[in-house]
Amino acid sequence: MKKKKLALLTGVLALATSASVYAGTSYTSYSTTVGDTNGSGYTGYDQTKSTSGANGYIKSTSVGGDYVVDVRMLDAQGNGGDWDRNIDDGTNSALDGHVNHIKDDKMRLQFSNDWNTPVDVQVTGSWKSDN
Numbered sequence: 202m203k204k205k206k207l208a209l210l211t212g213v214l215a216l217a218t219s220a221s222v223y224a225g226t227s228y229t230s231y232s233t234t235v236g237d238t239n240g241s242g243y244t245g246y247d248q249t250k251s252t253s254g255a256n257g258y259i260k261s262t263s264v265g266g267d268y269v270v271d272v273r274m275l276d277a278q279g280n281g282g283d284w285d286r287n288i289d290d291g292t293n294s295a296l297d298g299h300v301n302h303i304k305d306d307k308m309r310l311q312f313s314n315d316w317n318t319p320v321d322v323q324v325t326g327s328w329k330s331d332n
Contacts, residue, residue, distance in 0.1 A: 225331035
């Protein structure tokens with residue numbers, strides 16, 4: 202009987218572990234610095250696409266100072282979705298997927314600011330690669 206319980210527990214743990222591989226449907230927090238004067242900032246590749254071409258979603262907590270940033274999803278092969286413009290404190294927004302964002306792709310966010318932003322800008326919030 203103990204062997205059956207152990208086998209059942211092992212199977213449940215294996216399923217739970219395999220389900221967590223597709224982090225694209227769960228929110229991941231981010232905090233990164235976007236360089237001044239049209240600079241960029243990136244998250245790590247902390248999301249995995251679970252549905253090819255799916256839109257993502259961002260919940261911005263804060264954008265430093267009185268500034269706004271632009272954001273897009275980017276896969277490890279360099280394919281970027283369309284830019285979502287003027288992300289500010291408290292912005293919640295869909296992120297366009299790209300036809301080349303395919304299932305199992307590692308995904309990250311790329312942030313950019315305006316050409317006339319004179320300082321580095323800290324951005325924080327959460328996001329997911331599959332909405």
